[in-house]
Amino acid sequence: MTLLGQVLGAADEGPACYSRTVNEWVCADYFADRGAELVEATQQHLLITVLSVLAGVALAFPLALLARRLPRLESLLLGTATALYAVPSLALLPLLVPFTGLSMTTVVIGLALYALTVLVRAFLEGLRSVPADVVESARGLGYAPWQRLWRIELPLALPVVMAGLRVATVSTVALTTIGAIVAYGGLGNLILGGVETAFRAQLLSASVLCVVIAVVLDAVLVGLQRWLTPWARGRAA
Amino acid sequence: MSVVADTWRYLTDPAHWTGDGGMLDLLGEQLLLSVTALALALVVGLPVALWLGHLGRGGFLAINISNVGRAVPTFALLALLVVADWPGTASFGPYGRAGLATLVALALFALPPIITNSYVAVREVPAELKEAARGMGMTRWQRFRRVELPLALPLVASGVRLALVQVWATATIAAMVAGPGLGRVITDGFYRSNYAKGIAGALVVAAVALALEGLASLGQRAVTPAHVETDPHKGGRAGAGVTP
Numbered sequence: 001m002t003l004l005g006q007v008l009g010a011a012d013e014g015p016a017c018y019s020r021t022v023n024e025w026v027c028a029d030y031f032a033d034r035g036a037e038l039v040e041a042t043q044q045h046l047l048i049t050v051l052s053v054l055a056g057v058a059l060a061f062p063l064a065l066l067a068r069r070l071p072r073l074e075s076l077l078l079g080t081a082t083a084l085y086a087v088p089s090l091a092l093l094p095l096l097v098p099f100t101g102l103s104m105t106t107v108v109i110g111l112a113l114y115a116l117t118v119l120v121r122a123f124l125e126g127l128r129s130v131p132a133d134v135v136e137s138a139r140g141l142g143y144a145p146w147q148r149l150w151r152i153e154l155p156l157a158l159p160v161v162m163a164g165l166r167v168a169t170v171s172t173v174a175l176t177t178i179g180a181i182v183a184y185g186g187l188g189n190l191i192l193g194g195v196e197t198a199f200r201a202q203l204l205s206a207s208v209l210c211v212v213i214a215v216v217l218d219a220v221l222v223g224l225q226r227w228l229t230p231w232a233r234g235r236a237a
Numbered sequence: 238m239s240v241v242a243d244t245w246r247y248l249t250d251p252a253h254w255t256g257d258g259g260m261l262d263l264l265g266e267q268l269l270l271s272v273t274a275l276a277l278a279l280v281v282g283l284p285v286a287l288w289l290g291h292l293g294r295g296g297f298l299a300i301n302i303s304n305v306g307r308a309v310p311t312f313a314l315l316a317l318l319v320v321a322d323w324p325g326t327a328s329f330g331p332y333g334r335a336g337l338a339t340l341v342a343l344a345l346f347a348l349p350p351i352i353t354n355s356y357v358a359v360r361e362v363p364a365e366l367k368e369a370a371r372g373m374g375m376t377r378w379q380r381f382r383r384v385e386l387p388l389a390l391p392l393v394a395s396g397v398r399l400a401l402v403q404v405w406a407t408a409t410i411a412a413m414v415a416g417p418g419l420g421r422v423i424t425d426g427f428y429r430s431n432y433a434k435g436i437a438g439a440l441v442v443a444a445v446a447l448a449l450e451g452l453a454s455l456g457q458r459a460v461t462p463a464h465v466e467t468d469p470h471k472g473g474r475a476g477a478g479v480t481p
Contacts, residue, residue, distance in 0.1 A: 086450035087443045088406035090413070094423055094439035097432060098240045167307065174310040178410065181427050188312060195316045195414045203320055207313035214308040 045186025122164020354396025
């Protein structure tokens with residue numbers, strides 16, 4: 001639409017429902033005119049969330065395996081996780097800035113650390129929940145340690161691990177908004193902009209989208225768990 | 238790294254700590270706000286959750302409120318409360334709408350861990366103990382007061398500890414919507430490209446968070462018998478998870 005067209009359109013229909021004078025919470029014009037912005041923010045939000053959780057899993061799994069062998073490391077790891085968990089996200093991200101600057105890396109590292117605190121516990125508890133006699137049978141059948149881990153212990157630990165993964169993912173979606181402090185917050189950027197200009201349509205749309213993303217990713221993980229553990233279908237989770 | 242040196246300089250300058258709007262002032266503000274919100278949440282959430290746990294009803298709600306609390310970004314709720322016409326006056330000052338909005342959001346986000354943990358704590362008192370108490374002729378109130386409540390206390394305490402962590406984190410985030418408290422030092426620093434100030438604020442917030450967590454864990458240990466382990470994150474049955 002040209003500038004002239006915009007002016008004429010405004011004259012015809014009055015101010016858009018998201019303009020400052022009207023400022024409605026829900027507004028179709030907003031989606032029509034600013035939809036691209038919303039889509040872009042959603043993509044960034046998803047990217048940050050997925051990268052953080054994947055990094056969390058990639059770190060948590062080997063750490064949990066190590067901690068299982070070294071009880072000292074386990075208590076150190078759990079203590080650190082509890083302390084880290086107590087540090088507010090708005091304080092953790094600035095503390096990473098001297099090292100990684102105002103970048104997406106800062107947000108991903110911060111969120112991966114939070115995800116890690118949940119995931120290490122989930123892996124440890126999951127592996128611990130595998131019945132000892134099953135592991136013993138696998139040993140008796142001649143499974144090598146790596147095979148035992150991969151084909152016996154991990155599948156049986158999966159329900160507990162997946163429960164932790166769901167908690168970590170849903171929290172990460174919500175926490176990503178705080179990345180707005182270093183300008184990489186996905187939908188959080190729109191929320192921050194919405195507060196500064198009291199832009200209701202943008203604020204509400206971005207907030208609702210955050211919750212929708214959390215619910216959708218949670219559902220995806222539930223589906224993944226059902227697909228990975230066919231033997232547990234029909235039983236209560 | 239010059240930012241680190243600048244941060245140190247910011248922290249060691251007494252002018253940044255004392256005086257009107259100094260960090261000590263803001264720290265007091267945030268502590269007051271956090272304690273008020275936690276007290277509000279305890280007054281509202283504890284009796285309901287404990288009694289529901291005793292009755293064994295409303296479990297779906299009590300468990301799922303934690304899941305809902307996790308999915309809703311604290312920042313988004315704070316922002317919505319501030320931009321809405323409710324509550325408080327339209328003035329944007331620290332004790333105007335932003336202050337009230339902060340208090341409401343803080344109390345709301347403190348509720349899920351308190352409710353879920355308290356409900357589960359009473360619910361999971363062993364059935365044979367409840368049966369024995371009934372067999373001894375205790376009334377419903379006596380069973381609740383003298384059997385279930387003492388046994389539930391450690392897990393309830395761990396819920397309060399989680400709520401405290403949550404409240405402190407949310408109170409910090411409140412600064413992103415012009416609320417009061419120490420988070421302002423962080424947001425001011427970052428919005429005005431004075432990163433040393435922002436990082437200094439983050440250090441203070443993190444230090445106080447760790448101190449509060451330490452105090453809470455001491456308190457929890459005080460009400461926990463020596464042989465019971467109630468790490469808030471273990472077992473995965475209660476409101477564990479990342480919520481700051």
